[in-house]
Amino acid sequence: MAITEIQIKETIFKLLKNIAPDSSPEALGQEDDVRETLGIDSYDFLNFMIGLNEEFGVEIPETDYGKLITLNDMTQYILAHAQS
């Protein structure tokens, strides 16, 4: 069963909400800088990466962190790397 973009976004929102309960990830624009907008520090970001790994089985190397700035980046990255 293939993962859809919608599912990925929902999961990302869920993870972000866990990390930053006071924020509204749903309000993020497609091209907003997620960390900056939601005020996510490096520790939280690592947890976010762990969450993505657990949810989608994607092992994101540190060198790819730069490719995960916006919501759009993240969705595309996971679509490209997640196992079906």
Add this chain to the structure above:
Amino acid sequence: MNYGIDTSTDNSPLMIRTTYREAVRDAIREAILKDDRVFLMGEDVGRYGGAFGVTKGLLQELGPDKIMDTPLCESGFTGAGIGAALGGMRPIVEVMTVNFSLLAADQILNTAATYLHMSGGLFNVPLVIRMGTGGGKQLAAQHSHSLEGWYAHIPGIKVLTPAVLEDARGMLWSALEDPDPVLIFENTLLYNMEGQLPANAGAVDIDRACIRRVGRDVTLISYSASLFKALEAAETLAQEGIEAEVIDLRVLRPLDEATFLNSVAKTHRAVIIDEGWRSGSISAEISARITEKAFYDLDDPVERICAAEVPVPYASHLEQAALPQAATIVNTVRRMVTRHG
């Protein structure tokens, strides 16, 4: 056999499709081929092919020295297994089911479990005893016992309850390498379970529990066939937003309490699912340890879902009512977690 090859990841080992039954058979074959001292004996393990077909074909393949049919004398051949172990062999004794192991209880409890201690450490008994266990097949009271928790009461033996294919395949060798008596309980409902296993699957550890599903809201503690009921329940609960952590005990003695205590410290709630009767069961032991060692982590009383306190009845609807069910687990967890909802 269906050798479906999994190509989802580049460097994953070759996967084969197998059943629990075949995994156990492969483990027996491998052990006998690997170590000259290993042989299997038990009722109908040879010409008949094993009461559950586990040893089918092994007699023809390995010969009567390695696959020994015994008469119906559980105490006699279990004791002979102990003697052979003392005499330098590595016997695998198959007691068809735990129900008949009661006829061998003297040898298991009074000899195998005590020997090392009585002799002040002089003689250890490197024996492995395998047996079927569990109800659910309408076999009525005398053929449906789940007494693995009862055996776990006994110091001097180890009690393994493989639930997943990997353990069915890998626990036997580790048990044979253990210097002391090890009992392996195979729930007979699992023999037909199919799944993928790496072609090179081998020995696994026999001292730790493991987390089969990660969750934060409640810890479901189970083993053997009940594990799958717990996982099924967790799946249902997940759809309601309740994340259950599912622990497979794998080994009932020595009990790896750290794994479930850590989990309870995280989730603050525990439900134990055990096909044994509630009173004096392994679930009672686990509950006691949680209360003793994780009391201040608990946000709810520990719950237990066990077999009803009745000899397992024949009629299907009554039997199912007597055994733990996924729906009961779901309802119990729901009640615990959504009290504040």
Add this chain to the structure above:
Amino acid sequence: MKKKHGTAQAPAAVNSHQHLRDLLYQMLRIRRFEDKCAELYSDMKIRGFLHLYNGEEAVAVGVMQALNPEDAIVATYREHGQALARGISMNTIMAEMFGKQEGCCRGRGGSMHLFNKEHRFYGGNAIVGGGLPLAVGLALADKKLDRKRLTCCFLGDGAMAEGEFHESMNLAALWQVPVLFVCENNQYAMGTALKYSHAVTNLVQKAASYGIDHAAVDGMDVLAVEEVAQKVAPAIRETGKPFFLECTTYRFRAHSMFDAELYREKAEVEQWKQRCPIATLTQQLKEQEKISDADLEAIEQLIHQEINHAIAFAEAGTWEPVEELTRFVYSEPSI
């Protein structure tokens, strides 16, 4: 150096003076040791159950002559005689009964559970019949590994009513494994006489029904016991077939220390005492002028000293620290 008491003598030596005196010495050694045990029990130095072999010494001593150091022994809970005759040090047996860590099982076994690895002594088993399947298994291992040695399994007449006896007979015969079953028929299963225990009191018939070769011998005559044992033991090792030997005997003392012997007549005990294996052999040797009173005195002295040493050894022994309580439940990694 391994050949001490209870290991095989060359058959040619069977009737030599030295060998006959040795048999007497061994029986007397068991008798005196156990008399002392009874005293130490009354004195509360030894506790738990204490089952004495008094009267049955000829069986252990006679059979043990035919065993090799490589043979294995599985005994019952009345096994001080077997342990001593096999050559396990009296010091460590006494210390075991005192419960000291210098005992042969570190004080974890006590009177009913004497073990020794060097002498392949697989223990006293306190479950009647419990040792029989074990003996079959030990012999099975020998058969599988092609080792020409036997397992000698002692059992009482009481054990022959147990299911495990019948299971083991069947397995031994079916698998053709080298076990020498030695039935010490002392007429009583604890306090229940043979006739109240067995529908068929001719015990060798039970072995016969499983197709096992068998013999019955006067268990009060050490020479007779040894003779049969010497004859059958090499055959068992050679053919790998089991053998059943019934030794008719009698226990002069009670079943255990705390036994008022309500189940038998004093006259019966007295009658059997007339056939005391030690007195009988002493008498024979004296008549044949193979032993003098001075020899006897010297033997008694030797035994007396050994027992005193054993008591001193046990008294000087130490209690295992309670911190070590839970050791030996599972094997410890070897260092």
Add this chain to the structure above:
Amino acid sequence: MAEFRMPSLGADMRTGTLVAWKVKPGDHLKHGDIIADVETDKGIMEIEVFENCIVEELLLEPDTKVPVGTPMARLKLEDGVEKETIAVTDRETPSPPPAIESPTIPVPELPREERLRVSPLARKLAAELDVDLTQVKGAGADGAIHQMDVEEAAKKLQPAPKPAEKVVAPPPEAKSPEAKPTTTDFQAGMRRAIAAAMSRSNRDIPHYYLETRIDMSHALQWLEAENQKRSIKERILPVVLLIKAVAKALTDVPELNGYWIDDQLQVQEAIHIGFAISLRQGGLVTPAIHHADLKSLDELMAALRDLIERTRGGHLRSSELSDATITLTSLGDIGVEKVYGVIYPPQVALVGFGKIAEQPWAERGMLDVRPVLTATLAGDHRATDGIIGARFLQAINTHLQAVEKL
């Protein structure tokens, strides 16, 4: 002379009744002869002697019941050995439990105490948050109070002075009497406590500031390679390198690790680094990473993870909030380049790290672009001088250049 005593024939034999003597004074007895019949719970037993002897005197009349060990007769040993035949001294036979005279004891009707139904976790949490459980409404079955109820109550209730003070509380010697929260908000309480501590710091501590730029290219390359080998969960954050470098630098320059108390510097042996963690809802706590110099990078990462989780979950122990020996503030995540911190009294130093950013870097006449970190030190001039601080910053740099040895 020897005494013959009532023998113990089993661990469960406590007494014996003399039924009949089988001997009379003057009789010669051999080892094993029967001296008497004794009745026990198991029936009449014949009692033997274990020595050759002559009976001197019989001490008991038949039908007398005596405990095990009671002298029954006096014997004269024939072998000329003076010996106690039976010595029942060192071990007592176990006593059975006393019989219960009145089998049924009426249970008095006691007034039932009203007891709150509180989960163990909720009870623990309430103690930590200073929540009065009698004021909490439980939403559980039969009004049972659970974790969630206590957390909700804690939010609504008056901010308890203790946790607020804990936030920046210095060691017990130093009190901050100003911290008296009056608002009804926990955060406000925390704000007040921070205000008090910082005002005091600014008033009492003459700060000096130093800063240095550190080339992080080697350290980051090493970390990247290291993290490559690990699963995501095991990855180490760059800040962990900084913590360890600070800890090691403090072993080189211990003068900055300590307290200013009673007008003197008290250097502390243990290195507990207070790590400033900002809370999303506002405010700041600085729990200590204990013995940071002794921990491996993995252990430090685990400790950091644990502290952050517990800080945000509100489960810090008070000691963690009060025993830091120095404070470290890393504000790089927010894009700040340099941090000029205010020392937490009675500590004597605060290290600040800005963000690691690419900057031009000149070395040996060549201009390069490298990841650069600016480290700052706020020092208490009463305790140390700038030279110490300079050595300390230099030590941090040295350790970060030899990152594989951290």
